[in-house]
Amino acid sequence: MWKQVSALPHIDSNVLNIREVARIIPTNNTLKPHHFTWRSPSADDERAPCPMLNTLANHGFLPHNGREITRDIFLKALTDALNFDQESVDRLFTGALSAVPKFNSSSFDLSMLHVKNFIEHDGSTSMQDVIVEPHAVYHEPTFRNFMSYIPKDANSITIPAAANAKARHFKDMSEINPRFSILQSQQTPIMLEMASTFLVFSHATQKVANRSFFEYFFRNQRLPVELGWAPPQTEILFTNGSREIAAALIKELPTDVPFLYNLGMPTKHSDTEPA
Numbered sequence: 001m002w003k004q005v006s007a008l009p010h011i012d013s014n015v016l017n018i019r020e021v022a023r024i025i026p027t028n029n030t031l032k033p034h035h036f037t038w039r040s041p042s043a044d045d046e047r048a049p050c051p052m053l054n055t056l057a058n059h060g061f062l063p064h065n066g067r068e069i070t071r072d073i074f075l076k077a078l079t080d081a082l083n084f085d086q087e088s089v090d091r092l093f094t095g096a097l098s099a100v101p102k103f104n105s106s107s108f109d110l111s112m113l114h115v116k117n118f119i120e121h122d123g124s125t126s127m128q129d130v131i132v133e134p135h136a137v138y139h140e141p142t143f144r145n146f147m148s149y150i151p152k153d154a155n156s157i158t159i160p161a162a163a164n165a166k167a168r169h170f171k172d173m174s175e176i177n178p179r180f181s182i183l184q185s186q187q188t189p190i191m192l193e194m195a196s197t198f199l200v201f202s203h204a205t206q207k208v209a210n211r212s213f214f215e216y217f218f219r220n221q222r223l224p225v226e227l228g229w230a231p232p233q234t235e236i237l238f239t240n241g242s243r244e245i246a247a248a249l250i251k252e253l254p255t256d257v258p259f260l261y262n263l264g265m266p267t268k269h270s271d272t273e274p275a
């Protein structure tokens with residue numbers, strides 16, 4: 001059921017070969033054993049509409065079956081895999097727990113995040129809208145459409161380029177999905193998702209995302225260790241960092257295309273400040 005499309009078919013092995021690992025490890029001691037393991041999900045494994053949570057499960061930082069993710073498991077996964085600060089990870093975990101149907105649960109499953117308009121929304125960067133494809137799987141034409149708005153010769157994705165691509169991608173998706181909706185209340189969460197890729201796959205300044213890392217991550221739901229990526233030495237202050245970048249993304253939205261829609265129709269142009 002889960003289709004994995006690889007941009008680099010020769011590295012679809014579960015574990016990198018010894019020579020490759022030896023080449024990569026000395027360059028950065030933030031890499032952990034799970035950075036070198038990756039296995040695509042089987043039909044019994046649960047996955048989310050979130051490419052990062054799926055990635056962490058594919059590597060084994062989160063349980064590979066995608067079930068019973070407790071706070072301790074989640075905290076270790078996000079600090080080991082991405083070097084996020086603990087306070088931000090706690091906030092993310094609390095947010096995920098609110099999707100759990102059982103009262104007072106201390107864990108969540110990835111499949112519980114498929115709740116329309118809870119966090120899940122139309123116009124994803126790499127997946128089709130739920131009305132078109134109910135299983136949140138990577139979809140190359142959707143991702144290619146988003147990337148078509150990033151300048152072809154750019155090695156980095158800038159904040160203005162990402163904001164422009166997101167808005168134009170929404171317009172294209174609204175022409176495929178007659179019920180396409182993006183509400184004002186979803187604007188900031190959507191930009192926070194995009195901002196997270198700048199924090200994780202940035203160059204030092206975090207004002208641009210590395211294009212190869214970004215593409216590899218979305219295409220493979222895998223961390224781009226093979227391409228030389230590693231978690232940074234200093235922890236990522238995720239909450240503040242992502243808010244700052246999300247606000248910058250909103251400011252850079254183009255004025256000639258809408259960002260907000262209701263049932264396929266543009267509503268008003270988005271505000272330029274986060275909601």
Ligand code: HEM
Binds near residue numbers: 119124
């Ligand atoms: C418990 C924590 C998290 C939850 C509950 C969560 C949930 C989600 C959900 C439901 C979506 C789908 C949105 C859509 O419909 O397109 C999503 C997308 C996304 N998330 Fe997460 N996520 C979490 C943590 C993270 C982290 C830590 C990162 C990255 C560092 C991340 C990066 C992304 C990205 C890049 C997208 C895709 C946005 C797009 O398609 O444009 N998420 N997340």
